[in-house]
Every structure is written in structure tokens, then in C-alpha cells.
Amino acid sequence: MARSKEFEINEVLDKAVQLFWVQGYEKTSMQELVDFMGIHRRSIYDTFGDKHALFMKALERYDAIQNKKMRLLVEKQAPVKELIRQFFESTIKKEGEPQGCFIVNSGVELGLSDPEVASLVEDSYSKTEKLLYNLVLVGQQIGEIDALLEPEAISHxxxxxWLGLRTMVKTATDQGKLSRIINTTLAMLD
Structure with missing residues (x-):
């Protein structure tokens, strides 16, 4: 008779996200994953596959959570420029999470050597850019954003x-500097 799983998959996957996010793929050992996730090595292999498969599942989980957060932000009834500001500020106001971005970190660490990671990162970036593009279009339609700006170029x-800010936040100690970067970025929309 097969044993039932004695853990909730998303809970242990969230732990893998945390460990990979902080340490990266290469610096994270299987033993560290076993210890941090609190499940047996065999359970990791049976549920997720090898370390790379677990890493990909962790990236997919993180991406899905981030997409949900972005959708919830966009659904708010707020001025478009305020939504874009909140989008940027969410990067520097992370409570209970590692600094930076797991997707960006993974792209930098493995993007050139791992086509599967590169594809997931590119897809994630494309979704975010499309969201920004749509916000710019709406902002132009309601007169919040300069109508002469090229929406595609502005979304790029x-x-x-945003990617620069997500990288910078890992080492920046001057929160005022990060806020000024956001202000300068948003000034381009006037």
C-alpha cells in the first residue's frame, strides 16, 4: 500500500523558493533542501524530481505568486501613475522576504547556461512588460500619461x-536613493 504524503506540497515548495532565492541554484545542496524543507530526500525526488526539476517548480511557483500580486495591484481603483508607483515601491518594501527578485537572480545566475531557466525568465519578463504596456495605454487614454510617448518604448x-531596481535593492542601504530613482522614472511619464 502506498504511503500518503505527510506534507502540503505548496508549503514545502515555498520553503524551496526561500532557500533558492537566498542562496541561488548552484550554492544550494540537496542536503540543505532536505533540512530546510523538512522532508526526506526520497520525498523530494518522488514529488518534484531532481534538484533542477525542484528549482524549476520553485521558479514557477514564485512567478505565479508574483503574477497574482501584480494582477491584484492592477485591479485596484487608483490612478494609473499611482499603480505604477506602487508596482515599483513593492520592490523596495518587502516584508518577510529576501531582497531582490528570485526570477532576476535566476536569470543572472543561470540564464546563459540553462535554456529552461532562460525561457521561464523571458516569459516572466514578457508578462510584466505587457502589464506595464497596458497600464501606459490606459494612462494615455485617460490623460494621465503623455499621449505623445510611444507605449511600447515606455513599457521597455x-x-x-524595474529590473534595475530589483537588482539594486539587494545592496542599497539608502532607501531615499531608491525612492528618488522611482520618482525620476515616473517623471518620464509626464
Whole structure:
């Protein structure tokens, strides 16, 4: 008779996300995953596969959670520029999470050597850029954002600024500097 799982999959997967997010793929050993996730090595292999498969599941889980947060933000009834500001500020106001971004970290660490990671990262970036593009269009339609700006170019610009901020937040100690970067970025929309 097969044993039933004695853990909730998303709970242990969230622990894998945390460990990979802090340490990266290469620096995380299977034993550290076993210890941190609190399940047996065999359970990891049976449920998720090898370390790489677990890493991909962790990236997918993180991406899904981030997409849900972005959708909830966009659904708020607020001015478009305020939504974009909140989008950027959510990067520097992380409570209970590691600094930076698991997707960005993974792209930097493995993007050139792992096509599967590169594809997931690119897909994640594309979804975010599309969200920014749609916000810019709405902002232009209601007169909040300069109608002469090219929406695609502005969404690329905002994406680049956001990625830079997500990288910078890992080492920046001056919160005022990060806020000024956000203010300068948003000033481009006037």
C-alpha cells in the first residue's frame, strides 16, 4: 500500500523558493533542501524530481505568486501613475522576504547556461512588460500619461528601470536613493 504524503506540497515548495532565492541554484545542496524543507530526500525526488526539476517548480511557483500580486495591484481603483508607483515601491518594501527578485537572480545566475531557466525568465519578463504596456495605454487614454510617448518604448523603459531596481535593492542601504530613482522614472511619464 502506498504511503500518503505527510506534507502540503505548496508549503514545502515555498520553503524551496526561500532557500533558492537566498542562496541561488548552484550554492544550494540537496542536503540543505532536505533540512530546510523538512522532508526526506526520497520525498523530494518522488514529488518534484531532481534538484533542477525542484528549482524549476520553485521558479514557477514564485512567478505565479508574483503574477497574482501584480494582477491584484492592477485591479485596484487608483490612478494609473499611482499603480505604477506602487508596482515599483513593492520592490523596495518587502516584508518577510529576501531582497531582490528570485526570477532576476535566476536569470543572472543561470540564464546563459540553462535554456529552461532562460525561457521561464523571458516569459516572466514578457508578462510584466505587457502589464506595464497596458497600464501606459490606459494612462494615455485617460490623460494621465503623455499621449505623445510611444507605449511600447515606455513599457521597455519601465521594465528596464524595474529590473534595475530589483537588482539594486539587494545592496542599497539608502532607501531615499531608491525612492528618488522611482520618482525620476515616473517623471518620464509626464
Amino acid at each position: 523603459y519601465l521594465m528596464n528601470a
